[in-house]
């Protein structure tokens with residue numbers, strides 16, 4: 001099949017393109033200015049901006065399937081001049097319109113857990129509106145909502161690194177919000193299945209093998225550096241205020257939306273990994289990835305471990 005991966009140069013997109021190419025598909029990665037030398041072997045690049053319908057139409061022409069992985073991160077400040085509405089909703093609508101007129105067979109949309117009309121962040125409310133547009137399109141569609149994804153160059157671990165410190169670190173509400181981190185090496189093959197497997201019309205929530213609080217993730221992260229960390233809880237309202245004040249400061253990656261993103265759990269109601277023949281025991285844990293899957297590190301995850 002000819003497959004276009006919009007956002008194919010990103011963290012998830014690069015891994016997905018690699019899997020699709022290994023399976024024998026003719027894969028093209030679309031981004032605003034893809035660098036050929038950074039694409040996986042056998043993957044072509046095409047320049048396209050989801051806010052520019054003409055460039056999208058040109059990239060989608062002749063494709064059998066399209067993935068939409070174009071993203072503005074919910075964790076870092078939105079760059080000026082861009083908006084979640086323009087990228088996540090307008091971009092999805094442009095890709096859907098191009099896919100429909102090009103006669104594309106299947107469209108796969110990467111969404112996020114918690115996408116809903118009343119979600120606490122603009123990012124998740126717009127992601128919901130994009131899902132509604134996908135569901136209404138006269139195409140075979142698949143929507144995938146992963147929890148946070150970890151792996152080499154993952155934004156999730158960069159975020160923990162950028163926002164915490166070793167030994168003593170303050171976390172909103174003691175970092176009790178929960179994640180279900182999934183390894184990119186587990187997620188990418190499931191995403192690759194979406195293009196030709198029996199998944200049309202489905203919406204899948206996908207998570208890793210365990211639920212970890214932000215405090216757990218922070219402890220594992222520093223354990224992997226042979227450092228301990230004591231979590232100091234700060235009230236959510238106070239951290240929202242602090243992040244709100246930090247919002248307009250250039251180069252400070254926090255803002256009120258980021259504080260809100262950390263106020264809600266990021267776990268699946270029902271893990272749909274079984275739709276891909278995968279069981280929880282097949283999935284890689286974050287502790288294993290970080291090389292700290294030891295009894296001592298596991299003990300440190302007990303909520304009372306901070307004394």
Ligand SMILES: NC(=O)c1ccc[n+]([C@@H]2O[C@H](COP(=O)([O-])OP(=O)(O)OC[C@H]3O[C@@H](n4cnc5c(N)ncnc54)[C@H](OP(=O)(O)O)[C@@H]3O)[C@@H](O)[C@H]2O)c1
Pocket residue numbers: 006007008009010011012013030031032033034048049050051068069070071072073087110111112113145146147148149150155156
């Ligand atoms: N990573 C996670 O933990 C996670 C968790 C849940 C859901 N998701 C979802 O999974 C999808 C992919 O996430 P990711 O982490 O792989 O994102 P990412 O690493 O930030 O990649 C984003 C991709 O979108 C491209 N892009 C950005 N703006 C564009 C535009 N205007 N036109 C065309 N391409 C554009 C980027 O390339 P250029 O900037 O070079 O154009 C890049 O290829 C997103 O929908 C995200 O919401 C991710």
